[in-house]
Amino acid sequence: MREFTVPPMAAAPHVGGLADAVFDNAEDDPHRVALGRKGADGHWRDITAAHFRDEVLALAKGLIAHGVRFGDRIALMSRTRYEWTLFDFAVWAVGAQSVPVYPTSSAEQVLWMLHDAEVTAVMVEHEDHAMTIGSVVDRLPLLKRLWQLDADAVGELVAAGTQIDDDVVHRHRRAVTPGSVATVLYTSGTTGRPKGCVITHANFMFESDTMVGRWEPVFHSKPGDEAATLLFLPLAHVFGRMVEIAAIRGRVKFGHQPELSARALMPDLVSFRPTFILAVPYIFEKVFSGARRKAEAEGRLAAFDKAVEIAVKYAEAMEDRAFGTGPGPSAGLRMQHQFFEKIVYKKVRDAMGGRVRHAMSGGSGMDRRLGLFFAGAGVLVYEGYGLTESTAAATANPPERIRYGTVGQPIPGTTVHVADDGEVWLHGANIFSGYLGDPAATEAALRDGWLATGDLGALDKDGYLTITGRKKEILVTSGGKSVSPIPWRSGCGPIRWWRSASSSATTVRTSRRWSPWTGSPWTTGSPRRAGRR
Template identity: 80%
Template sequence: MREFTNPPLASAPRVGGLADAVFDHALEDPVRVVLGRKGADGTWRDVTSAEFRDEVLALAKGLLARGVRFGDRVAIMCRTRYEWTLFDFALWTVGAQVVPVYPTSSAEQVFWMLHDAEVTAAMVEHEDHAMTIGSVVDRLPLLRCLWQLDEDAVRELGEAGRDLDDEVVHRHRRAVTPDSVATVIYTSGTTGRPKGCVLTHANFMFEVDTVIRRWEPVFHSKRGDEASTLLFLPLAHVFGRMVQVAAVRGRVKLGHQPSLSAAELLPDLAAFRPTFFLAVPYIFEKVFNAARRKAEREGRTGPFDKAVEVAVKYADAMEAKAFGTGPGPSTALRMQHQLFDKLVYAKVRETMGGRVRHAMSGGSGMDRRLGLFFAGAGVTVFEGYGLTESSAAATANPPERTRYGTVGQAVPGTTVHIADDGEVWLSGPHVFQGYLNDPKATDAALHDGWLATGDLGALDEDGYLTITGRKKEILVTSGGKSVSPAQLEERVRDHPLVAQCLVVGNDRPYVAALVTLDAEAVDHWLAMRDKPRPTPADLVRDPDLETEVRRAVVAANTLVSQAESIRTFRILAHQFTEEHGLLTPSLKLKRKAIEQAYADEVAALYP
């Protein structure tokens, strides 16, 4: 199949903007709990729709009092927290355009985005962020205001707008139309300088209303309960932003967590107890690997691995039944599954808060076997695919017929087309307006309403999309063999000891790889074998460790022909990090930068 169209469920909005939902919901149901806010003492406090409206209104008045005007662009540089959502909706209330900035951005990255977007004001989280902007402020003549959250910026702005009449705010809000620009989100810059994606209120409203209409049943852990989600994705990324807007428009109780580290995230999952959440594959890998390490420490590796096999087989059989290609799990398999649900699966679910039965995954590809395991363990993960340019999800697996290992079908109202060269093209009301101040890049991306994604993929007979790689990341060996590195890298990363994998081989005689290690997994591996902790340089030369990584490489090579296989690899002593310029803020590999930084190691792979 070369093209698949899914009929729309939600119509494109004709009036209004994103902030209207805050005021409408408060009017209709003022005591409904819409957000959870974590206090300094670690306890969660409920926020009603009326309380949130009042906070948004007060902040909007303060922004107007401090000179923010309709159409102004205002930057937010902050981790995922309650105040980001508050500022987003206050700025949208007065018709301003939000420019999100990753809190880890360098001074030059910050300068480029604020300069390119002609930002007039900025909100930052703390002094370090303020100093980052301060170091380039002399080159930002349009920047008039800088507010700092930990210096009580919300209270300060509330005081500033206290005497302003509410109607002034509402006049601004009523002037916002679906075609008004809501946000300019800068791409991660894996292949060059970040580009500002211009997204309108209509883009987001169509996207989230479609997701709510199609996937609303999966927001609940059981019929009739209150839907809630804990957002821990960065709000500077379009995926996290979509979750935020969908929660507010869909009346899903929303909590915020600023850290992806297990030590901070897992306690908040246990306390907040969401009914579903949205994440990247990395999170699901961490949950699985932590569960397996715990079983190994307790001497229960055998039973755990058996439980994994049963979960995978059970979910595989259920998938086959859904597609009419099998009868479903056998009686014996059902009995085994029921036993392990009490012994293993319930404990895995408990680490995610205990109530989660559904989750959504995006940002990168998820291994089919991992998806089957979670489904068999009672948490169905709906994998999807999208870009900043498509306002997040363009495809996703439907609730009733999930095909694991794919990114699903086009979301309702979207068409997916596979071009002659294998590139994925998208069309729908969620596709962006273009790149800010960059008509050349806009013309290259948009073709008569079609978005050329730069990703390679294939549609199966039912319209399910599988992403196979990136056009710009295809390697061509000196023998003329084209190799897509993504599937090889993902399979090597399936090994619990592996943190990252970069496949190389462009203009070289064969394919090779650089591999980094997961520190937590390595510590566990050493402890289970009574090995002392060596220096990083000695660790990467450990023959037992090399054997483990070789197994991961051999497993990856089963996916491709011999000419495309990884012939050799090098284990590195340190991970690729954003701080060293080797990862984007969304944790994607910067291939050219890594190959330059490790030029000697790459050269050693080709003696």
Template identity: 75%
Template sequence: MREFTVPPLVTAPPVGGLADAVFTNAAEAPDQVVLGRKVDGVWHDVTAAQFRDEVLALAKGLLADGVRFGDRVGIMARTRYEWTLFDFALWSIGAQSVPVYPTSSSDQVRWMLHDSGAVACMVEHEDHAMTIGAVVDQLPHLTRLWQLDAGAVDELMAAGAYLDDEVVDRHRVAITPDAIATIIYTSGTTGRPKGCLLTHANFMAECDNIVERWEPVFHSKPGDQASTLLFLPLAHVFGRMVEVAAIRSGRVRLGHQPSLAAAELIPDLAAFKPTFVLAVPYVFEKVFHSARRKAELSGKLGAFDKAAEVAIRYAEAQEHKAFGTGPGPGAGLRMAHQVYDKLVYAKMREALGGRLRHGMSGGSGMERRLGLFFAGAGITVYEGYGLTESTAAATANPPEQTRFGTVGQPIPGTTVHIADDGEVWLYGGQIFSGYLNNPKATDEALHDGWLATGDLGMLDEQGYLTITGRKKEILVTSGGKSVSPAPLEERVRAHPLVAQCVVVGNDRPFIAALVTLDPEAVSHWLTMRGKPQMTPADLVRDKDLEMEVRRAVVAANTLVSQAESIRTFRILAAQFSEEKGLLTPSLKLKRKAIEKTYTAEIEALYHHG
């Protein structure tokens, strides 16, 4: 199939902006809990009325401090309550937020704040303030810097206390859906990150259709409120979509968790008790592997592996039933499933808070068997697909018919088209309006409203999309971080001893590299150090040589954030050559061929690295 459309369930309103939901929620159900906020280690409920009052007070403070309608303001922080508060306060006065990854280097921060012309920036702590301080003389528009951990919110609220609430209301009613809400920078394949212009209407089209279509996920019953603990970075479009969807639904209790480290995340999941989580495949992999390791430590590995197999078979039988291709789990399988539910699955769910029933996964591909395992264990993970340019999800698996191993059907209001060369094209209300200050890149991406994604894919007869590869070579780690390999490779290659460097890490937990040596340079290096000449096999094991290459890797890592840095590398004995089919005639790396040839070496990087 070449094209598939799902009609919209909700159409974007003709007037207003994203902040209106905060005020509507408070007017309609003031006592409804809409957020959970952790203060001194304890979770406190925040009602719709309380949140509106805080948004209003902060919006007045921003106005009092000189932020104006249409101004752009950077937000550099981990995922925490204040981020959502700032987002909606900025949107209340018609300002635009510019998210900055908290791990960004000074150079990256300088580029984003300069390109966007940000007039102010909210940072989390002193380290962030210093990162910006290092480049502030190159940012003539940036006149204000607020630091959360230094009491910025209280100061701003106090500063704006003299203003009337209606000053904010006047700003708010002037906002139209086609106004820019946020500018999110993507990792560019070449050169600088590009600023995606996302409008209020883009988020409305995206979030409102998702909340409506995935009703079982977002639905609250009396006494059983839907809730989600958000631990994705809010600088990423997936996290922002969740934030906006939760507030717009008006019934979901939204919590924030700044750390993905299991030691901090697991206790918070247990305390917050979310009913659904949104994560990248890496998080689901970690949950599975840590459960398996635990079983192995207590001598119950055999039982765990059997339980996993039963979960997968059970979910597969249910999948066949949903699609009308099978009767569902048989009596024996149902019995085994019940037994393991008490012994294994329930314990795993308990570790995640005990109420978790749904997950949404995006950012990179999830293994079919992993999806089946979670579904069999009582947590259905809906895998989806999208880009910053499509305001997060463009496709996702529907609740009643999840096809594991695919990224689902178009979300309501979206069309997926497969071009002649296999590229995935998208059309819908959530497609961005272009890149900031970059008409050339905008023209390459948008064609009469259609977004050419650069991803390759196939549609099956029922409109389920499977992503098969990427036209260009951006790597996406299993943590959902997009990494452009070229700048890193070039920097490593700049070292005299290095001939070539290939960065790997697609759907892997981190970035790693394969490095080849320049024989002449190495021979010279050995002579200069009074070392005997060595065979390639011996060279690969030489500690001094490894230290030299490590220096090149460390130098390359200074260009990028932590999540994009090369964690481990392997020096190869032989070079990549055209004869072996690993280089093009113009000596460009043939990545797929290299990854295939060196499968074992790459595997070793992730198993010993």
């Protein structure tokens, strides 16, 4: 199959911008808990829709008081924090554009992005970030303001905006249209300087509304409960931004966790108790390895490994039944699966807070057997594929039928086309507008509305996409045969929800990793893209 389309679920929006959802939510259900915010005491505090609306409005007035105008670009340099989300929606409320900057960016990277985007103000997290900006500020003549979160930037701006009338913000907000630019997201720059991907309000609206509309049933641990997720992905990544926006628009409670390390993340999963998570394979690997180490310490390693075997077989049998190629788990397999439920599988779920039954994975390829294990343990993981230029996911496994080892079908309203040379092309309302100030690069990536991803892939008869390699890594022999110098295998493909279509450089790193399936370390030299994680 060369092309597959999934029809859209809803018409494209004709009016409004992303900040409108904050005000609409507060108007419709002011007392609904919209976010959770972790205090200095380690406890989570509920933030209602009305309270969040009031904070966004107050901060937006402060931005106007500090000279931020419609169309200005404001850089955000921070880890994943509540204040980032607050700034995002305040910036959009006044019709400005946000420019995310990775908190680990070097001074030269910061200089290029802020200069290229003509940024007029920057929000940073702490003094180290402020010093990074300070080291290049003399080469940024347009930069007028710098606010530091840890120096009470929010309080400073709110105080400055007290004399601004609410209606001033609302006039700015109502002037925003779906076609207005929401953000400029910079690529990793592996083929030169980073390129700014121009993403509109309509891009994010389509992407987030489609993901919520199609996958909303899996946000819950059981019918009727409150959907909640913990956002720990970097908000400088398109994946993290999409989750933030989808949670606000979809009225899903969410909290923030600034560290992606298992040491910091796992306790917050237990205390926040999300009903679903969106993560990278690293997190699932850490949950698995942690459970296995604990079993080994308790002298139950043999039982744990047997439970893994049963979970994989059970999930494979369920997969076969979903696709009509098998009858499902046998009676004996069901009994074995039930036996391990309390002594193994429940403990794995408890490590993620106890309520998670579904998850979405992107960022890199997940081993098929790892996905099958989690499915057998009661957590279905939906793997997807996309790029910065596609505003995150372009494909994802559908809720009804997961085909493990693939990145799923096109999300509703999107078409995947595999060109004659095997390159994956994408088309839909989530495709970006182009690269900021770079018409040549835009022309190379966008062809009559189609995004040429640079990835190689194949579609099966049901429209499920498998990524097989990278176009620029193909070599042509003297005999005219096209070959890949790097063997691609399931679990190592470039399923990156924040990779750029312009990235092509490859680094190969050899590392010692632990095999969850053999119980022994193995050496890998799997291909990894240079860039941020």
